[in-house]
Amino acid sequence: MKQVHEVHFITELFGKYDGSSLQSYLEAGGFKPLQQLLAGGSEKILKEIDESGLQGRGGAAYPTGRKLRQFLSEKAPRKFVVCNADEGEPGTFKDRELLRRNIYQVIEGMIITAVCTQAGEGIIYVREEYTNIHDHIEQAIESCYQHNYLGKNILGSGFSFELRLFSGAGSYVCGEGFAMCESMEGKSGRPRTKPPYVKQAGFLNLPTLVINTETLSAIVSIIRHGAHEFRKYGTAESPGTKLISVSGKVERPGVYEIPFGLTINEIVNGLAGGMKNGKKGNFVQIGGASGGILPARLWDTKYTYEDFSRAGMSVGSGAIVVADTETKLLDYLKVVQDFFNHESCGKCTPCREGNRQLRIIFDKIAAGTATAEDFYRMEIVLDVMGSTSLCGSGKTEVVPFNTAIKYFPEEFAVFAEFEKRAVI
Amino acid sequence: MKTVMLTIEKKVTLTIDGKKVTVPEGTTVLEAAKTAGIHIPTLCYLEDINKVGACRICTVEVNNRLQAACILPAEEGMVVKTNTSRVRQLRKHILALILANHDSNCPTCIRNNNCELQTLANELNLREEIFEREYARHVDDMSPSVVRDDSKCINCGRCVSICNEVQTVGVLGFVHRSDRTKVAPVYDKSLAELSCINCGQCIVNCPVGALREKDNTDLVWEALADKSKYVIVQTAPAVRAALGEEFGLPIGTGVTGKMVAALRRLGFDKVFDTNFAADVTIMEEGTELLGRIQSGGVLPLITSCSPGWIKFCEHKYPELIPNLSSCKSPQNMMGALLKSHYAKMNGLDPKDIFVVSVMPCTAKKFEVQREELEVDGIRDVDVSITTRELAQMIKEARIDFLRLEDEHFDEYYGESTGAAVIFGATGGVMEAAIRTVADILTGQEIEEVNYEFVRGMEGVKEARIKINEDITLNVAVVHGGANITALLDKVKNGETDYHFIEVMACPGGCVNGGGQPIVPDKIKMEINVPVERAKALYRADSAVKRRKSHQNPMVKKLYEDFLGEPNSELAHKLLHTTYVNRQ
Amino acid sequence: MSKELELLTDQVCAGYGYDPVNLLPILQEIQQRSEGNYISEEAARIIARKLNITESRVYDVVTYFSALSAVPRGDVIVQICNSTTCSICDNRELVTWFEDELGVKVGETTPDNKFTLIYTHCIGACDIAPAVRINHDVYGGLTREKVRELVASYRAKEAVK
């Protein structure tokens, strides 16, 4: 295997400055991209983002340039940019690192996005589980206010931008745009139906741009170095770099910035130091609890949007959870199901009742009483949930189960086995 | 120069199941399909009230993608397929998922044969239970009015929207998440312990049997079987406008004669009309109004005949209690008179009289239990049952309702005017009051009796009525909690100059009360139920000769022989009451 | 009790301009400053009145979010992650250490009402799995000995309060 290295495009400034000091951020070259924008105008910046081919890093992979232009065309007296730092997908902790080690770049990304889309207010929506970094974020916001990077008439540009932190209160679904708006409005995080879309009528029914922490960070780096530098990494369809969170049974779990196109093998056995204690790899789950299960035999699959799509999964949140053969697939899926059964907002039938049924089935599997009929039920549930759920949570929850069935059919033969045993 | 703005309604054309349909922009695919003669199934959807897209049973294919039709705006060029095998399969499976979380024991269920879930399962040809059943078992039956059975709730959220947005009471809500999600009263208390106003609007909008009234028919049967009891029944105006629906008659059919006949068959000793007491109410309340106007008393005077509204006021607007009319509701005036005047007249011991009232209302069940309404320790009304419970009794007694010959109410307390019968619709009490008050103020018999401006379903109706050169009455009519809240906030802040306000807790008034027959949403989308029922009442009003309460000869006689005059000491003792600050 | 609660609620709500949009931060703050680390029915009623919203909305929000509670809990919430990575990395040992140290099972509160031990879903600390969150702080790479020290240090802090 060829030697693989991480790259440092988005994470360039990690460790290069004292993460809690605006002064040292400036010394490290911070806020130059913003100056560029204020000097050269937003059209140039938007073009740069278009050209970079950057896709949203929150999971849906929508082209960021197009997204910003659409939001620019929404006209309203108040418009909001919301940094999605809810990071709820199990196995994901890369936004945590961006907030902790490079918060000023996130803030700069928000200011740039706001200026380019003519939004006057911003919110950093941080998950409750990260309360231990809330102070750090608020201090950074505070010093940006003190030095007029935030507030009225930023750096004399005539543009004003108010930014604050909002803490979630413990809910995975609140990472979804509408659920997030609901919770910011003081309601339970149950997604609204579309249309209208968040960008048209989100927070307080005003145009709202929900954008991921990494996407914002990437915007700044792209402006700093130019789209062509970004495109030097990755593939034609998946340009640039991506932050991944590697965890589980590897020697060196952690956040790595990679160019798109590395294989899972290169990531697991290269960057992450190989399987822990030299155990045998079993599968990885890609992109969070709602991500696909990829068996070890397919670990030469390339980490790109296009290769994953062919494999029936997606990049998702950038998580890679690595399991060795000590983890039984069905036990693991029960944990995944448990997560969703805990987090589903309960609003729509397919997801609420589907999860109830999946729980019943996985309990039976654990108890050794599942039958072939339960497998038939499971397939119906996955079909209904994946195709008729109200929001992305129910729609994508089925991916781990469907990919597991696809790649590990033998594991599901147990249903028939159980039935046989029941007859005896 | 005046510029005239011409707004042209934009239209969109889409294809539904191969048929081109043109509808105004903003129409949902569900509504558009209706114009094409296709009923896309719904469960959580409640027109204008609950459009949440949660149950997903309305799934259709739009441009080959699956979408919920109830919340999807029709767009130009859309291609909608509502009847593909894929759609039918998914609907069945969604329904099966709902049924797995539901205690389906239809034969013993209150909603058997009038249940939207049952109907759908039947129509969609679901013939097997695919999934394992798992549902909560919790019944809250502590409230005198509303019983909630969790095992039947399908989490559609209709009652939540009704209780929070339409009634602005807000004791029912969603709680928890995931498969623990349920609809429950605040802090899982009983509705009896909360600020629930007992309106029953949640009941009549629930698609299934998860909400029902507290069944008191057993108490009525018991009394009827008790030889020592003299059992009198009284029926509220709105009951006759809806009872027929329970026996398959079209919405808006008046069935007074058959209803009276059925009550006699059931064995009541006397069948009286709450309308009589409605006429008395006008005498009492009208006098109170004039008194307050002339002596500078607390204004505006606010009507007190809707017990749901009374509890609403006691919880949310205790500062307006002095504005409430001290009059009891007609139901209780009737009871108090029956146990005093009628008892005396007929040599009966009040303790032997058992008064049953048939009401369109579940809040009346709470009202009859209020201590403030007792006279010398005797309850005015012993049991209050709903229109639905009466229908149930008629069915149980195996009476062929449709074949009954019309009969008349019994004498004296069966006598009433057109003013009384319209009490059942929003604006009715106001109109009845104006008819009498105007005559008294002018000292003339005013011929015009139709005050159209207080009729109709508009949420807040206001009028300035010029009685003569000196007197203009400023009045308002409001119904439904949200409208009430909006209006009373203004009243509270002194932003209004009304003399008199009619308030009814239920949207549309008593015709649409929480005790009335339950109409499936599919029909409510086609027919404006309160409007049709109200029509039956206005027809009854215009059919009679005497249309003003003070013209009721028996009411006149009652005052001459017994009460003296309106607001007399005896009238106060029997017919007026006090209220409680519940904040 | 009622007066204190009224005062606290008013103070917090005033800080947020009595705007119901701020219900989440308001509830989080009131919970943190309330005995029992939860939103009581009485508190919910007062909050609803102050913000002019329905009680059912308050109860909905309190039961919906994991960080809010409608029932009393310990002052220290020990949350053991039970999500994908932590289950792969075998959090069962961690669970027994905490159960032994606190003398309660997962889901229970210590008799002195100081500690509540619960499972949680991913807290974003998968790189140090199996992880545990104690109030606002996150710990990984624990041993039985470290768990003992950790619990002792929180006990000491609580005793000072």
Ligand SMILES: Cc1cc2nc3c(=O)[nH]c(=O)nc-3n(C[C@H](O)[C@H](O)[C@H](O)COP(=O)(O)O)c2cc1C
């Ligand atoms: C259930 C659910 C959870 C989500 N959680 C997150 C999250 O934690 N962080 C995030 O950035 N996006 C999350 N998303 C995606 C967001 O809805 C949204 O697409 C994204 O934040 C947009 O940002 P982007 O364009 O930068 O990707 C979630 C979506 C769903 C349906």
Ligand code: SF4
């Ligand atoms: S899919 Fe799940 S999370 Fe999304 S609205 Fe439905 S129940 Fe809620």
Ligand code: SF4
């Ligand atoms: S609610 Fe409907 S489906 Fe359920 S038991 Fe009653 S009648 Fe049957």
Ligand code: SF4
């Ligand atoms: S009876 Fe009225 S107030 Fe009570 S729960 Fe039902 S809708 Fe709400």
Ligand code: SF4
């Ligand atoms: S009680 Fe009835 S109306 Fe309310 S959510 Fe349940 S099924 Fe729907």
